[in-house]
Structures are given as C-alpha cells and as structure tokens.
Amino acid sequence: MIALYEGKSCETAKQFVAYLESKPKLEINYAVFGAGNHDWVNTYQKIPIYIDQMIENAGGTRIIERGIGDSAGDFYGAFEAWKENLFRILRKDTNNQNVISEEKLSIEIVNTKRNLGQITDFGIVLQNKILIEANEIGPTVRHVEIKLPKRQTYRTGDYLAVLPTNPIEIVYRVLKRFHLSVSAFDILSGYVELAQPISRKQVETLATLCKNEKEQINIRNLSGDVYENEILTKRISILDVLELYRSCELSFPQYLRMLPSLRI
Ligand SMILES: Cc1cc2nc3c(=O)[nH]c(=O)nc-3n(C[C@H](O)[C@H](O)[C@H](O)COP(=O)(O)O)c2cc1C
Incomplete structure (x- = not known):
C-alpha cells in the first residue's frame, strides 16, 4: 500500500522504493x-x-490488479472491494457472496481522555470566512487565519495539520441512535470519523441487516448507479442512513468497526 505526495512516494515509503x-x-x-x-x-x-510495473519487470507475479484509492472519491469502498478480492484469491475462494461475519468486538467504555501526544500549545483561529460557496465546480473555498503557538513558524508551502473533533450535534445523534450513555462521548468525538460518506460496500452491509423488506430494497438501490450523486456528493454518512432506515439492526460494535479513525 502506498500513498504519494506531489508525484513522489510518501516519506515512510522512500526507503522501501x-x-x-x-x-x-x-x-x-x-x-x-x-x-x-x-x-x-x-x-x-x-x-x-511505477512500483506495480517495476516489480513485474523484475520478474514478480501480480496476485491481483493494482487497487486504486481516490481520496476525492469512494476511497474506503474501493479499498474494501480490492481487499476482499485479494483475500478471496489468497483463499482460492470463488464464492462471490457478501458475507457479514459475526461481530467479535465488544465494547467497554473506560474513562480516558484523547491522547494529544506532545501537543501542549494550540493555534487560535482568528478568521474563518467563506470566499466562494460550494458549487458544481468544487467545494467551499475559505480564508482562514491562524495565530500560531509560540515558537512555531510557518512559511508558504509548509503543511498545517488540524487535529479534528466531531461536532457535538453529530456525537449526540450517535448516542441517541445506539442508546448509549454520555460516557461514550469522548470516543465518538475524538477517535472516529462520524461524517465520512458511507462506502458502497457499507451500503450493501446495511441493506443485509435491514429487517423491513421495503427499506432493504431502498438501501440496496443506493449502492447502484445513484451512489455518486445521492451519497458521495451529498456526503451521506452511515449515521444518516441508520436514522433514515430504522429497521436496520446494526450493533454499536459493528458501527464502530465500520468507522475510519479520526486523523490529522
Ligand atoms: C500536498 C499533497 C500532494 C498530493 N500529491 C498527490 C499526487 O501527486 N498524486 C496523487 O495521486 N495524489 C496526491 N495527493 C493525494 C494523497 O495521496 C491522498 O490525499 C492520500 O493518499 C490520502 O491520505 P491523506 O489525504 O489522509 O494523507 C496529494 C495530497 C496532498 C495533501
């Protein structure tokens, strides 16, 4: 698996390449x-x-066609589909069924705070205004001014990492949907990404878990041709789908497993 920046391999892969x-x-x-x-x-x-071709040229045997993850598209869906095909090939399994394995993860809420690592100073957002509203050409463009913590410097071209948390309203919606106590607040606000659009594969998983036949058909349709316009563009999350289709019996551990971790 490899990511790239400005046409070059990411730092952690340079030695490998x-x-x-x-x-x-x-x-x-x-x-x-x-x-x-x-x-x-x-x-x-x-x-x-480049890597895919280089290994082939050096006599390697490609197990599966190169997977393509596009972070401006259904990244997680593409990865899940690719990974599943890879494991199917490795298992020499020809069964194309979408199997939902019994969730083995069980959750116990303990009292911990998010570990912010070495970060002790925080930048302060001085200005955050919309320059161009989102339109058919692209997303919203903002002007953001940040006062840096003491001893921090920034030059044009440097990277600025933002350590995000989920909006409180969304966290409360999850607590309500899964009947959780507020002790789950920290994990939901600081560790997992709640607003990520649901992937095609996850749409199919939710459909399978739907008890109401009509809802099941409606959800399943969302993974078809309408996926781009109805899900990706509108950034419909797993939570949005769960709130809309009440008969979908997804457990909280299953839900948590589906969420990507919240990253800088
Ligand atoms: C500064 C920057 C440069 C990038 N350059 C490329 C590139 O040259 N080619 C490409 O396919 N993706 C490029 N990407 C996309 C990243 O590979 C993609 O965002 C990454 O794989 C997904 O992880 P991340 O966004 O969480 O880091 C770039 C992203 C950033 C932020």
Missing part, C-alpha cells in the same frame, strides 16, 4: 494498492503505477 529499485530480480508474489487523489491530474497514482 529505493530498496525495490536496488533489486534487479524480484521473483515475488505481490499486490499494490495506491492511495491518491485525482485532483493531482498529472501525477495521479504515479508511484503505485
């Missing part, structure tokens, strides 16, 4: 999944394509 390049023969079985973003038109998936 150099290692591959140093080997004239690579007689290995391999699979590549690339994480990119199609907004980088000229260098989209450049490094995953």
Whole structure:
C-alpha cells in the first residue's frame, strides 16, 4: 500500500522504493494498492503505477490488479472491494457472496481522555470566512487565519495539520441512535470519523441487516448507479442512513468497526 505526495512516494515509503529499485530480480508474489487523489491530474497514482510495473519487470507475479484509492472519491469502498478480492484469491475462494461475519468486538467504555501526544500549545483561529460557496465546480473555498503557538513558524508551502473533533450535534445523534450513555462521548468525538460518506460496500452491509423488506430494497438501490450523486456528493454518512432506515439492526460494535479513525 502506498500513498504519494506531489508525484513522489510518501516519506515512510522512500526507503522501501529505493530498496525495490536496488533489486534487479524480484521473483515475488505481490499486490499494490495506491492511495491518491485525482485532483493531482498529472501525477495521479504515479508511484503505485511505477512500483506495480517495476516489480513485474523484475520478474514478480501480480496476485491481483493494482487497487486504486481516490481520496476525492469512494476511497474506503474501493479499498474494501480490492481487499476482499485479494483475500478471496489468497483463499482460492470463488464464492462471490457478501458475507457479514459475526461481530467479535465488544465494547467497554473506560474513562480516558484523547491522547494529544506532545501537543501542549494550540493555534487560535482568528478568521474563518467563506470566499466562494460550494458549487458544481468544487467545494467551499475559505480564508482562514491562524495565530500560531509560540515558537512555531510557518512559511508558504509548509503543511498545517488540524487535529479534528466531531461536532457535538453529530456525537449526540450517535448516542441517541445506539442508546448509549454520555460516557461514550469522548470516543465518538475524538477517535472516529462520524461524517465520512458511507462506502458502497457499507451500503450493501446495511441493506443485509435491514429487517423491513421495503427499506432493504431502498438501501440496496443506493449502492447502484445513484451512489455518486445521492451519497458521495451529498456526503451521506452511515449515521444518516441508520436514522433514515430504522429497521436496520446494526450493533454499536459493528458501527464502530465500520468507522475510519479520526486523523490529522
Ligand atoms: C500536498 C499533497 C500532494 C498530493 N500529491 C498527490 C499526487 O501527486 N498524486 C496523487 O495521486 N495524489 C496526491 N495527493 C493525494 C494523497 O495521496 C491522498 O490525499 C492520500 O493518499 C490520502 O491520505 P491523506 O489525504 O489522509 O494523507 C496529494 C495530497 C496532498 C495533501
């Protein structure tokens, strides 16, 4: 799995790429999944394509076609589908069924605070105003001014990481939907991404868990051709779907498992 930035491999993969390049023969079985973003038109998936081809040229055997993750599209859906096919091939399994395994994760809420690592100083948002509203060409463009913590510097081109938390209203909606106590508040606000659009695969999983036949058909339709317009563009989350289709019996551990972790 490899991500890329400005057409170059990410920092943590540089050594790995150099290692591959140093080997004239690579007689290995391999699979590549690339994480990119199609907004980088000229260098989209450049490094995953390069690695995939390089290993093949050096005598490697491709287990499965290169997976393509687009962070401006259904990234998680593409990864889940690719991963499932990969494991199917590895298991030499030809069954195409969408199996929901019994959830083994059980949840116990303990009293901990989010670990903010070494961060002791926080930047302060001085201005945050909309310059251009979201339209058919692209998302909202904002002007944001941040007062940096003492001893921090910033030059044009530097990266600024934002440590996010989920909005309180969304956290309360989850507590309500799963009948949880507020002790689950921290995990929901600071550890998992609640607003991520539901992936195609997750839509199918929810459909399978729906007890009401009509709701099941309606949910399943969302994973078809309408997915782009009805789900991705509108950023419909798992929670949105669960609130709309009440007969869907997803347990809280299953829900938690489906959510990506909240990242910088
Ligand atoms: C500064 C920057 C440069 C990027 N350059 C490329 C690129 O050249 N080609 C590409 O396919 N994706 C590019 N991406 C997309 C990242 O690969 C994609 O966002 C990443 O795989 C998903 O993880 P992340 O956004 O959480 O870091 C770039 C993203 C950023 C922020």
